[in-house]
Amino acid sequence: MDQKDRQIITALQENGRLTNQELSEKVNLTPSPCLRRLRSLEETAVIKGYTAIVDEIAYGLPITAFVRIRLERHNEESVRLFERKVQDTDSILDCYMMTGGSDYLLRVLVESLEDYEQFVRSRLHVIDGIAAIETSFAYGTVKRASRFPRVHDRIRS
Template sequence: MDSKDRQIIRALQQNGRMTNQDLSDAVNLSPSPCLRRLRNLEQSGAILGYSAKVNAKTYGLPITVFARIKLERHDADIVQRFEARVRDTEEILECHVLTGSMDYQIRVLVPNLDAYEDFVRHRIHTIGGVASIDTTFAYGTVKQTDVFPSLD
């Protein structure tokens, strides 16, 4: 991937609905080479897909929760079961493997505190192998972006 490919990606991260003509203007390429590069980025897996950015509060999910989870043990069965259940749980938007005292951090969206309690009791605790959950509620957002920093 070169700097022109990164320019294309950043432009699409800022506006995924732009036409190829607008994209080629934004990155200073003629339309045909721009489209060729775009298709290559899609086929190589550099661009994973396209989606709409939605206001979670307006959608009805005003509560963002960050939960750090520690597993009882790190044997293959517990890790595989936990990660499979995380992938299948729609309330979990992100899950990251951590270094340090906790094993995972998840980002969860819920409509209210009762829904989060239900989520913990019926989705997380039922997985088995979870030693502890440390929950933090976000009460505001200072910055949220999907645009990667420039490498050039």
């Protein structure tokens, strides 16, 4: 991936609805090579898809919870079971494997505190092998970026 590919990605992260003509003008390429590069980025799964960024509150999911999970055991079966349950749970938007005191960090969206309680009781407590659940609630957002930071191309010798 070179700087031109990164320019294409940055432009699409700013506005994923750009036409190829608009994109090519933004990154200073003619339309044909721009489209070839874009298709290559899509085919190699550098660009994994396109989506709309939706306001959680306007959508009706005003509560964001960050849930730290610690597993009792770290064997293959316990990990696979937990990760499969996470994949099958719509309320969990993101799940990260972590270092430190927690094994996983989940980002969960719910309608209310009562819904969060129900989520914990019906979705998390039923998963075998969870040793601890700790929750923090976000009461505001300071920054939420959809654009990656700039990466400097390294000079290769």
